[in-house]
Each structure stands twice: as C-alpha cells, then as structure tokens.
Amino acid sequence: MSKTLTSTKSAPRTAPRPTPLRAPAPPAGRRPDASDLPASLRALEVLTIVAGSFGKASLPQIAVAAGLAKPTVHRVCAFLTAAGFLRRDVEPGTYTIGPAFRRLAFDALTSRYEQGLRHAMLTAMADEVGETCNLTTLDGVEIVYLDRVEARWPLRLTLDIGNRIPIHCCASGKLFLALMDGAARASLLDRLDFEKITPKTIVDRDALDTELKKIKARGYALDGEEFITGMVAIALPVRASSGAICATVSVHAPTVRIGLAKLEQSAPRLQQWAAKFEKALGL
Numbered sequence: 001m002s003k004t005l006t007s008t009k010s011a012p013r014t015a016p017r018p019t020p021l022r023a024p025a026p027p028a029g030r031r032p033d034a035s036d037l038p039a040s041l042r043a044l045e046v047l048t049i050v051a052g053s054f055g056k057a058s059l060p061q062i063a064v065a066a067g068l069a070k071p072t073v074h075r076v077c078a079f080l081t082a083a084g085f086l087r088r089d090v091e092p093g094t095y096t097i098g099p100a101f102r103r104l105a106f107d108a109l110t111s112r113y114e115q116g117l118r119h120a121m122l123t124a125m126a127d128e129v130g131e132t133c134n135l136t137t138l139d140g141v142e143i144v145y146l147d148r149v150e151a152r153w154p155l156r157l158t159l160d161i162g163n164r165i166p167i168h169c170c171a172s173g174k175l176f177l178a179l180m181d182g183a184a185r186a187s188l189l190d191r192l193d194f195e196k197i198t199p200k201t202i203v204d205r206d207a208l209d210t211e212l213k214k215i216k217a218r219g220y221a222l223d224g225e226e227f228i229t230g231m232v233a234i235a236l237p238v239r240a241s242s243g244a245i246c247a248t249v250s251v252h253a254p255t256v257r258i259g260l261a262k263l264e265q266s267a268p269r270l271q272q273w274a275a276k277f278e279k280a281l282g283l
Helices: 039-052 059-066 070-082 099-109 112-129 171-179 182-190 205-218 260-264 267-280
Strands: 056-058 086-088 094-097 132-139 142-149 164-166 221-224 231-239 245-254
Touching: 039 056, 039 059, 039 070, 039 086, 039 094, 039 099, 056 059, 056 182, 059 070, 059 094, 070 086, 070 094, 112 132, 112 142, 112 267, 132 171, 142 171, 164 171, 171 182, 171 205, 171 221, 171 231, 171 245, 182 205, 221 260, 231 260, 231 267, 245 267
Parallel strands: none
Antiparallel strands: 056 094, 086 094, 132 142, 132 245, 142 164, 221 231, 231 245
C-alpha cells in the first residue's frame, strides 16, 4: 500500500520584464565602491542578501550587508518589487522573496543538468541505504521536495516531487528551523499555522523550541510519525560554502520495516552523502 500526496498549483503569472538601471560613473579621483557596481549586479546582490536571510530582510540590513546607501537600496528594492522579484512584507521597510524570483530559483534547481546529477547521486544513496531518499529545500514556511528515489520494497510511502510539507512537522523542516538564526526562526514561526497533522505532530511552540535545540546540538533531525502515521524520517543538512544550510538529504521509511532508533543509526553515513552533494553541486 502506498500513500500519495498531491499538490495543485495554478499556472504562474508572468512577471513584468524589468527595465535595466544605469549606474553613474564614479567622480574622477574617487576609488570605486559598492555603489559603482552595474545596476544589474546591485540588484543581484540585494536578491542574494534577502534570499540568504531565509527570504526576509529589512532595508537597513540589506544596506549594511551590501555596503550601499539606504536611498540606493530603496531604489533597487522598489525596482525589484515592481518586477516581482521582491515583495513588501507586512513589517514596514522589510522585503521578502517574490514570485518571479521563486520561479527563477526553482527553474535553476530543476535544470536538466543539475537534476540528472542529483538524481544519479540519490539513486546510489538509495541503493546503499535501502530506503527512499530525498533532496529538499525551504520555500517560505514549507519544505519542497526537489527530487527523490523510491525504495525498491513493495511496501513504501510515496510523496511526489514538488510536494510541499509544513515546516514544523517533518525532519527537513525542523532541521532548517534549528539551523537558522534566532531572528529569522522567530519571524518564520510567527507566520506558521501549527496544524496538528498526526497525533505526534508538535504544535506547541515551546515544545518545538526544545526539539530544535536538540536538533542543532546533534546536527540532524528526526520525524517520529509527525507528518504521516506509520512513517519515520531523518534529515541532514546540505550546506553552502558560507556554512548556511541550503538543502537537506533525507530518508523516510515505514515503521513496519524500520524503527526510528535504527534509522538514526544511519546518521554518520548520511552525513557523508550530504558532503558528497555539497562537493558535486559546487555549493
């Protein structure tokens, strides 16, 4: 028996085509600085900063990180917002990732070359582990499954590529929460609807905070039937060169075949696989 989760999304709306900005040349005798970057690179720098702040950053934070004046950052953010790459948050002067940037990022992650490389590695990982292996990333308050290789067993739990899972009830989601900075985590949890999906889903914020501290200390996260009754999972971080988590490798299995304690014993080997993904994908 398999359990399949499906998600439906309306067709994405096309973002307006941005009009290139022109960066003024620095006055004679002055050394170039961040403000002298071509407008397109300044825009990319701003997007990188917002995305690297777990998809949310204030105008002062962006200005400091980019080394730009606040009026310059304000103009760039206004341009990116009009083009759909950023979106104004409910907090004044704060921006989040917009739909156009999400589409661009997802297209990059699912490009044929990257997808083929990831899938080959997941296949080798699944052959070794003997259970279903996944690669996931964070999108807002949800975890998105980028790729997966199913176990060869006749009994398995199937989750389709592209499915979105609430961040608080799965191993990958809790791992992202545990490894992000406190301010970003608090902001994200403030936006979260703590839905109780199974009897074991953690819906109390204090209890979740306690769980996240344990996850951060040991370096991996577990799902003890918190998302699907009868399914356990483990997730380990795939990090960028900066050290920040950008994806997870995870394994899930039915409890009738493997218990959570036994699955946890695979953590050291799965850490090696996470390192292989980092190296192969140039992260």
